[in-house]
Amino acid sequence: MTDRKIRTMEEFAEVSGISRPTVSKYFNDPDSVRKTTRERIEVALEQYHFRPNIFAMNQNRKLTKNIGIVVPYLADPFFAEIARHLEERVIAAGYQPTLYSSHGDPKQEIEILDGLLSLKPAGVLLAPLGRASDRAEIEKFCRDVPTLLFDSNLDGIGQAFVGSDNFSFVTQTVEYLTRTGEPPSFFEMRTPANPNANKRRNAYIATMERLGYEPHVISIDGEGWAFEEIGKRGAMQVLADKSLPTNAVLCSNDRLAIGFLAAAYQSGLRVGHGEGCALRIAGHDDHPWSQFTCPPLTTVSQDYTAIAERSVDLLFGLIEGARTEDRPEILFDGKLVLRSSA
Amino acid sequence: MTDRKIRTMEEFAEVSGISRPTVSKYFNDPDSVRKTTRERIEVALEQYHFRPNIFAMNQNRKLTKNIGIVVPYLADPFFAEIARHLEERVIAAGYQPTLYSSHGDPKQEIEILDGLLSLKPAGVLLAPLGRASDRAEIEKFCRDVPTLLFDSNLDGIGQAFVGSDNFSFVTQTVEYLTRTGEPPSFFEMRTPANPNANKRRNAYIATMERLGYEPHVISIDGEGWAFEEIGKRGAMQVLADKSLPTNAVLCSNDRLAIGFLAAAYQSGLRVGHGEGCALRIAGHDDHPWSQFTCPPLTTVSQDYTAIAERSVDLLFGLIEGARTEDRPEILFDGKLVLRSSA
DNA sequence: CGAAAAACTTTACTCACGTAAAGATAAACC
DNA sequence: GGTTTATCTTTACGTGAGTAAAGTTTTTCG
Numbered sequence: 001m002t003d004r005k006i007r008t009m010e011e012f013a014e015v016s017g018i019s020r021p022t023v024s025k026y027f028n029d030p031d032s033v034r035k036t037t038r039e040r041i042e043v044a045l046e047q048y049h050f051r052p053n054i055f056a057m058n059q060n061r062k063l064t065k066n067i068g069i070v071v072p073y074l075a076d077p078f079f080a081e082i083a084r085h086l087e088e089r090v091i092a093a094g095y096q097p098t099l100y101s102s103h104g105d106p107k108q109e110i111e112i113l114d115g116l117l118s119l120k121p122a123g124v125l126l127a128p129l130g131r132a133s134d135r136a137e138i139e140k141f142c143r144d145v146p147t148l149l150f151d152s153n154l155d156g157i158g159q160a161f162v163g164s165d166n167f168s169f170v171t172q173t174v175e176y177l178t179r180t181g182e183p184p185s186f187f188e189m190r191t192p193a194n195p196n197a198n199k200r201r202n203a204y205i206a207t208m209e210r211l212g213y214e215p216h217v218i219s220i221d222g223e224g225w226a227f228e229e230i231g232k233r234g235a236m237q238v239l240a241d242k243s244l245p246t247n248a249v250l251c252s253n254d255r256l257a258i259g260f261l262a263a264a265y266q267s268g269l270r271v272g273h274g275e276g277c278a279l280r281i282a283g284h285d286d287h288p289w290s291q292f293t294c295p296p297l298t299t300v301s302q303d304y305t306a307i308a309e310r311s312v313d314l315l316f317g318l319i320e321g322a323r324t325e326d327r328p329e330i331l332f333d334g335k336l337v338l339r340s341s342a
Numbered sequence: 343m344t345d346r347k348i349r350t351m352e353e354f355a356e357v358s359g360i361s362r363p364t365v366s367k368y369f370n371d372p373d374s375v376r377k378t379t380r381e382r383i384e385v386a387l388e389q390y391h392f393r394p395n396i397f398a399m400n401q402n403r404k405l406t407k408n409i410g411i412v413v414p415y416l417a418d419p420f421f422a423e424i425a426r427h428l429e430e431r432v433i434a435a436g437y438q439p440t441l442y443s444s445h446g447d448p449k450q451e452i453e454i455l456d457g458l459l460s461l462k463p464a465g466v467l468l469a470p471l472g473r474a475s476d477r478a479e480i481e482k483f484c485r486d487v488p489t490l491l492f493d494s495n496l497d498g499i500g501q502a503f504v505g506s507d508n509f510s511f512v513t514q515t516v517e518y519l520t521r522t523g524e525p526p527s528f529f530e531m532r533t534p535a536n537p538n539a540n541k542r543r544n545a546y547i548a549t550m551e552r553l554g555y556e557p558h559v560i561s562i563d564g565e566g567w568a569f570e571e572i573g574k575r576g577a578m579q580v581l582a583d584k585s586l587p588t589n590a591v592l593c594s595n596d597r598l599a600i601g602f603l604a605a606a607y608q609s610g611l612r613v614g615h616g617e618g619c620a621l622r623i624a625g626h627d628d629h630p631w632s633q634f635t636c637p638p639l640t641t642v643s644q645d646y647t648a649i650a651e652r653s654v655d656l657l658f659g660l661i662e663g664a665r666t667e668d669r670p671e672i673l674f675d676g677k678l679v680l681r682s683s684a
Numbered sequence: 685c686g687a688a689a690a691a692c693t694t695t696a697c698t699c700a701c702g703t704a705a706a707g708a709t710a711a712a713c714c
Numbered sequence: 715g716g717t718t719t720a721t722c723t724t725t726a727c728g729t730g731a732g733t734a735a736a737g738t739t740t741t742t743c744g
Contacts, residue, residue, distance in 0.1 A: 007730090008730055008731080009730070009731060010730080010731090018693095019692065019693045021692085021693075021732085021733075022692060022693075024731065024732065024733085025691095025732095027731095033691080034690085034691060034692080034740085034741085037691080037692080051456065051459070052460075052731065053401070053460050053729085053730055053731070054397075054460040054461065055397040055398070055401040055460075055461075055462075055730080056397075056401055056699095057730080057731060058731090059395070059397045059698090059700070059701095059731070059732080060698065060699050060700095062732095074422050074426065075419060075422040075426050077417060077419055077422075080416050080418075080422055081417050083416070084416065084417055084443065084445060087443070087445075096457070098440060099416075099441055099442070099443070100441070101429070103426060103429075103430075115396070115438070117393070118393055118394075118395050118396040228631070228633075229634075232634065258631075261634075261636060262633075262634045262635075262636060262638070265636035265637060288417065289570070289600075289631060291570075291604075292570045292571075292574065292600050292601060292603075292604045293604070293635075294603060294604060294607035294635065294636040349700090351700065360722085360723095361722065361723045361724075362701085363703075363704095363722085363723075363724085364721085364722060364723075366701065366702065366703085367722095369701095370702085375721080375722090376720080378710095379721080379722080394700080394701070395701070397699090397700080399700080399701060400701095400702095401700080401701070401728095401730070401731095402701060402702035402730095403729095404702095
């Protein structure tokens with residue numbers, strides 16, 4: 001590293017002995033220049049450590065290397081984890097991810113997309129808020145930018161969707177619980193932010209009916225993203241009422257289940273499968289924390305790596321290829337993870 | 343909203359009947375133009391929904407409105423939560439935050455700072471990895487950009503530091519545990535990524551000695567950020583060995599404590615304070631999940647809101663004012679949160 | 685070795701806005 | 715109402731790179 005500070009590509013071209021347009025070409029794609037040229041540039045790079053100015057780069061490019069990742073709530077470890085995997089793969093593909101969280105607020109969601117627009121992103125990976133989302137605005141955005149939706153589907157919006165097969169998730173747990181004990185009740189938020197919740201409730205009802213049991217849905221009140229808190233409060237109520245028809249509870253997601261576990265503990269109920277246990281509790285999603293609850297939570301795991309990989313691959317397909325007329329929807333199967341809570 | 347698409351400030355100036363330089367002034371600070379002018383612009387804004395191009399804006403500005411927020415590991419809810427608060431306050435101050443996670447990797451940390459440099463950020467809020475960080479590179483970055491360190495202190499690096507008073511944290515818990523039962527052992531990772539851990543161990547030893555007890559530090563092996571996993575594995579070992587001198591364990595942070603709780607549960611030990619309990623477990627930091635563990639975790643809470651507020655205020659002070667010679671270090675006191683685990 | 689192809693240099697224009705300076709208008713003030 | 719002052723318009727240039735076109739050099743290949 002030499003002391004002279006290189007500020008512009010002009011200066012760097014000078015010290016490297018290569019013309020600026022060629023240097024520019026190199027930075028857009030190192031393989032687009034002759035090997036000898038590439039080496040000369042790289043020698044100079046070692047010496048001077050220059051980086052082209054991002055703003056200037058993107059100003060004229062039709063397409064940037066920016067990929068926006070938008071999740072509804074980053075303090076939810078599920079989204080933090082999936083965002084981490086997405087970032088990794090985007091970087092590996094030579095693009096630059098930028099991560100945003102809507103913080104549960106539809107206005108912020110649109111605000112983010114609006115701001116993203118001026119980043120001229122090559123594509124966007126969007127996990128929308130769901131029910132609360134401003135569909136019209138998101139749709140408008142998707143017309144301008146190749147967008148892949150994940151986690152929450154908004155029918156017809158975006159060029160593709162990658163998510164989980166809620167029906168399979170729920171069927172697996174209901175059948176397992178029923179087979180190994182009593183049929184479960186279903187525990188959910190009355191007005192869930194996430195459309196997966198509705199699909200899961202419907203899958204529960206359908207499966208119970210198919211098995212010849214009466215479905216029993218417990219819908220609790222609560223707004224926002226403090227699911228554990230909401231789940232705990234709701235569960236305290238349910239346990240106080242003694243309104244559970246059987247000893248098994250299937251929660252719409254793991255965070256509600258964690259709340260339920262806390263309520264059961266506080267109520268002095270032993271949770272688990274076996275002698276001396278009053279209650280079985282299962283969840284969905286295999287949240288990163290679920291294996292450390294007491295007792296560890298039986299749930300259905302999402303394959304974060306696979307989802308991230310498929311999402312990113314699909315998006316790059318959309319970016320490179322022509323826009324297809326059909327809108328692919330990829331649903332991943334979950335895997336039942338048996339732990340001691342059920 | 344009219345149909346004509348406004349793409350540049352030039353076009354927008356035209357339809358709003360105001361000259362471009364004045365429009366430019368407006369976007370930099372709406373209060374810098376006459377009220378009547380402001381109103382005319384805003385009427386046009388309602389009609390045409392125009393946003394100046396960020397890249398072009400920032401290219402010429404000496405100082406942008408960008409604020410970088412860098413945390414070591416976003417899938418840790420502690421950092422997710424504090425990042426959320428920081429973002430909020432940065433936005434409220436009229437700046438645009440961009441969030442990055444180093445994902446526990448010192449190379450990525452430097453990569454992020456490097457990339458950030460070309461965003462010409464007005465300032466950066468950085469929670470460094472700690473021990474693993476490349477001090478020299480970070481120091482170089484801090485010379486160019488006003489940077490406030492938070493959570494982990496790197497001596498002398500950055501223009502200021504905001505963190506927690508580890509000594510006070512530990513003293514509170516040690517004294518409480520001792521006063522209400524037996525003096526605790528200290529449970530930590532042998533090679534913690536985070537420098538707070540070392541401060542906490544030292545504070546534990548000092549406090550125990552002051553109180554006339556022999557300190558007992560349990561250092562467990564493990565690398566990375568899967569603290570619950572590491573804590574659980576380490577605790578299983580400790581419990582199998584029966585090497586605890588007393589019935590109280592103080593964990594360096596809540597995530598280790600959550601792992602310890604899981605190990606205790608699996609070992610059939612009842613955790614809590616009172617009749618029939620074999621073990622008391624306490625943590626530090628009041629992680630968002632700590633109130634939902636079984637039993638709920640006794641810990642010391644960090645005031646996320648206050649820390650975020652102070653950090654952002656301090657940074658803006660640094661940005662606006664002249665660089666001060668002294669490097670302020672603000673330490674926040676924690677508040678002991680008594681729950682049933684200890 | 686000579687011709688064709690590939691890669692490079694030079695030149696010049698573009699992108700969308702910041703910003704400075706000079707002159708024109710409007711507002712404020714005595 | 716005239717003067718001062720604040721604000722606006724016009725003009726022009728700067729930012730740092732993308733990119734296109736024409737001309738030159740290098741490489742490839744028969």
